[in-house]
Structure formats: C-alpha cells, structure tokens
Amino acid sequence: xxxxxxxxxxxxxxxRRLAKFGQRLTRQRREILDLVLAAGRPxxxxxxxxLDDADVSQxxxxxxxxxxxxxxxxxxxxxxxxxxxxxxxESLSGHHHHHLKCTSCGSVSDIPANHGFxxxxxxxxxxxxxxxxxxxxxxxxDLYGLCPSCR
Numbered sequence: 001x002x003x004x005x006x007x008x009x010x011x012x013x014x015x016r017r018l019a020k021f022g023q024r025l026t027r028q029r030r031e032i033l034d035l036v037l038a039a040g041r042p043x044x045x046x047x048x049x050x051l052d053d054a055d056v057s058q059x060x061x062x063x064x065x066x067x068x069x070x071x072x073x074x075x076x077x078x079x080x081x082x083x084x085x086x087x088x089x090e091s092l093s094g095h096h097h098h099h100l101k102c103t104s105c106g107s108v109s110d111i112p113a114n115h116g117f118x119x120x121x122x123x124x125x126x127x128x129x130x131x132x133x134x135x136x137x138x139x140x141x142d143l144y145g146l147c148p149s150c151r
Contacts, residue, residue, distance in 0.1 A: 007037060013092050017071040028056050029064050033073065033088075042077040042085030042099070042108040078142075079106050098141040104150035111143070 014033055015025040025033075035048055045061055048054055056064070065086055068074040075089040077099060085108050090096055096118075100109045121139060129136045 007034065010037065010088065010092055014068070014071075014073045017073055018067075021071050023067060023071065026064075028060055029068060031056060032061065032064050032068065036074060036086060036088060041110060042079075042087040044079060044083035044085045044106075046083060047085070077108055079108055082106075098143070100147070101142055101144050102147035102150055103144050104146055107147050107149075109147070 011025060011030060011033065014029070018025050018029070031054075032048070035051055035054060036043055038053075039047070039051075045058065045065070048061060049056075049058060054061075065074065069076055069086065072089050072091060074086045077085045077087055079085050079101065083106065087110075095112070098111045100111055101107075121141065125136050125139055128134070
C-alpha cells in the first residue's frame with residue numbers, strides 16, 4: 001500500500017477533505033482512489049479505464065479526478081505526451097518522491113527520494129532563494145529519458 005497508511009485510513013482522510021468542500025466520498029470516488037492506490041504509480045485516464053477492475057465511465061472518471069485533485073486527495077503529474085497522470089497526494093501518502101518520465105511512451109514512474117539527494121536539493125534551493133529573495137515552499141524533480149521498454 002502506501003507509507004502513509006492503510007486504504008481505510010486514506011479513505012477516511014479523503015472523506016474528511018471532501019467534506020470540507022461539501023463533497024462526499026461516493027462509491028465511484030472510492031473506486032477511483034482504490035485503483036490509483038493499487039497501481040502504485042501515477043496513472044493516466046486511459047491507464048485507469050483499461051484496468052479490469054475499473055467500473056466507471058470515462059466522463060465520470062474525468063469529473064471525479066478533478067474533484068479529488070481539487071481537494072488534494074490526488075495530485076496531477078504532468079506526463080510526456082497527451083495524458084497527465086494522477087497519484088495519491090504527498091500530504092496523504094506521507095511519501096515525498098520524484099518522477100522518471102519516458103519521452104517515448106509517456107510512462108511515469110516514482111523515484112523515492114533519498115536523504116542525500118534531498119539534502120543537496122535543499123541546500124541549492126536555499127542558496128538560490130536567498131540570492132533572489134524568493135521564498136520556496138516546495139519542490140519537485142522530474143528526470144526525462146527512455147524507460148526499459150523503450151530503450
């Protein structure tokens with residue numbers, strides 16, 4: 001599952017976030033969340049629709065992904081090509097990470113950030129921010145190239 005907790009805990013957190021905006025964790029939203037959790041990687045709409053367990057129409061999927069993103073249950077990961085992908089928000093998963101993006105097929109994979117990498121990014125970011133008078137509130141790193149299938 002995720003380092004942030006069980007599916008039940010994530011459903012409960014999603015339900016609370018949705019309620020703050022007058023929304024509910026409907027059967028379809030719960031199913032979409034379960035599909036994204038089970039995938040363990042950022043998923044595009046076509047990826048989600050192709051799953052055997054998917055029992056949701058394309059229009060409902062788009063509508064519900066937008067709602068889940070708006071309340072910070074899911075986050076959008078810009079993909080290479082025509083389809084963005086969705087994954088559990090870092091605030092729910094408790095799992096900060098970066099992405100490998102294939103420039104050929106458009107696949108997106110998570111890279112768990114190691115502490116040395118994060119420390120180096122933080123040091124450089126702080127230096128740049130101080131020099132330019134900028135306040136940094138977060139960061140992301142995407143690495144582009146060819147996945148094993150496309151190499």
